[in-house]
Amino acid sequence: MFWALFVAFAQVMGEGQQGWQPNPELVKALSQRRPDVIYDEAKVPPYTLPDPLVCLDGTKVTTPELWWKKRRPEILELFRTQMYGRAPIGRPSEMTFEVFDLDRNALDGKVTRKQVRILFTGKPDGPSMDLLIYLPNHVQRPVPVFLLLNFSGNHTVHSDPAIRIKPIWDRAKGQQVMPSEDTRGSSPSIPVEKIIARGYGVATAYYGDIAPDFPDSFRHGVFAAFDKLFGEKRPPDAWGAISAWAWGLSRAMDYFETDADIDARRVVVLGHSRLGKTALWAGAQDERFAIVISNNSGCGGAALSRRRYGETVAIINKAFPHWFCENFKRFSNREDEMPFDQHMLIALIAPRPVYVASADEDLWADPRGEFLAAKAADPVYKLLGTEGLPVQDMPPLNRPVMGTIGYHIRSGKHALTEYDWERYMDFADKHFKRATGKP
Incomplete structure (x- = not known):
């Protein structure tokens, strides 16, 4: 039910294309510099996201119990075996x-x-x-x-x-x-x-x-x-x-x-750029992290791969062949064959608070794709009893939104700035004060 409502709304609203819009001059300049890369929203191909609330065998997830017992473990295993790779389990005994x-x-x-x-x-x-x-x-x-x-x-x-x-x-x-x-x-x-x-x-x-x-x-x-x-x-x-x-x-x-x-x-795990991808994957696996924050993490992090906007799976695998497991290379230029996308990575963090942030001039990281991934994780957060992402449209520049899922896009370039930090501490205040009454 949640996913059907989300898809229906996305179709009506043009998949979150209200609110922030990229600078047309920047889009033009980047497109001329890299004509092989999509920077024009009109060139984003049609795509269908996997439903985070439908299991691989077609079972629909309608209760939190089914999410925890079946769907979440299989999504986690997909990311482990097909994208990030399997790490040694747990704390080393000799550490x-x-x-x-x-x-x-x-x-x-x-x-x-x-x-x-x-x-x-x-x-x-x-x-x-x-x-x-x-x-x-x-x-x-x-x-x-x-x-x-x-x-x-x-x-x-x-x-x-x-x-x-x-x-x-x-x-x-x-x-x-x-x-x-x-x-x-x-x-x-x-x-x-x-x-x-x-x-x-x-x-x-x-x-x-x-x-x-x-x-x-x-x-x-x-x-x-x-x-x-x-x-x-x-x-x-x-x-x-x-x-x-x-x-x-x-x-x-x-x-x-x-x-x-x-x-x-009350530990907040945070990362910028490739380390934003890292923070999301750490938070998805390790439920001890109370809040997870992605700053400008882009492709392989918070941005939807199927949009093929800015950096793509093929580009990232060629430039950084050591970041992901070998299996992930099979999806270069074949994003629609992936049994997952990055909204499902964010959903793995539920019901813990997660914050995704973008930058206005960082089109390589696909700000809209980052927002849409957070939005597409919302049905899982709602199923688990949280407020999820409290907006339907991508917010304007420098207008943060904070539910259990938080998001902002700020002025400026690909960086971790004091503006970002202030918003992240506001987000931590919101959630830690709720639990304890003080920061």
């Missing part, structure tokens, strides 16, 4: 945590800083991840926390001289390099002081600690340590880099559950 830095009066006494080395195999010479944590000192413990991976090393997110600098991967050369001191605070996409002032903690780790981001990555990081679990040869459903990074986020959650300063029941 250990080493708190190598603890300062309860950091940043002029306003913050408790912790740095934790997570040894995935328990061995000092094995793969490990440095987790940098800032917690506000002015709020009662335990503290709700935003968790996200970063692109360039923990030392780049803040100028704090105590943050350990360690080697990062040079993606072009496929080797590790030691950053210089002058790179501290060079990528300020995490406004630590503003997050702390709102009463939230923030934790981050360098994604290259988990696995490097280049085609030959399977010889390094967690792949080198754990691929032996799959046998002598990697099977076609073995984890790709996005699945590995998502697995690393769950290992950070394993640590949070041991730290009395952190409220492990």
Whole structure:
């Protein structure tokens, strides 16, 4: 019933083409630059989305019980075997945590800083991840926390001289390099002081600690340590880099559950761009994450693949062959054959709150496709008793909407901005206050 109503409304309203519209001059310029890529909405081919509430055998999902027992597990398995790849299950038995830095009066006494080395195999010479944590000192413990991976090393997110600098991967050369001191605070996409002032903690780790981001990555990081679990040869459903990074986020959650300063029941997992894809996949699999946020995640993240708008399955598989499992390559230029689409990834997070955000100038990531995926997940959220997405049409620029599903499209380019952060903290306030009465 929910899906029939959604499809009927989409047909009447032109699939959400009210509200925001892309700049025609930008569409023209991008189309001229890449005539092989769809940037004109009129060129989006007709498509039919798989119904998230109809099982593979045709059974219609009409109760929450059937969703949890049958449909959700089969959707999860589809994404595991056909797109992101299958990761090792659960916390490694040998994994250990080493708190190598603890300062309860950091940043002029306003913050408790912790740095934790997570040894995935328990061995000092094995793969490990440095987790940098800032917690506000002015709020009662335990503290709700935003968790996200970063692109360039923990030392780049803040100028704090105590943050350990360690080697990062040079993606072009496929080797590790030691950053210089002058790179501290060079990528300020995490406004630590503003997050702390709102009463939230923030934790981050360098994604290259988990696995490097280049085609030959399977010889390094967690792949080198754990691929032996799959046998002598990697099977076609073995984890790709996005699945590995998502697995690393769950290992950070394993640590949070041991730290009395952190409220492990109120952890928000967030990601930007390829790490937005990662956050969605982590949140879909690991129900311990209370809120899931995708920032400009595009193709392979929140955007509907069947629209073929901006970056496509074929383009992403060619440019980043290590991100997904080998099976996913079968769907290059064959999106209509996929037994899933990204609305079903968002639906896997239900009934937990999820937020999808786009940027006005980031047409490569298909902002409308991101909104439509959130909208198409709404029937599952409604079935599970939530308010879902409280709008039918794509909202205007800089006009966020926040139900159990949240969405905004803001001015500007592909980035994680302070505007985005303020909206995400508003969203966390809305849902955490509902449960606890205070942030």
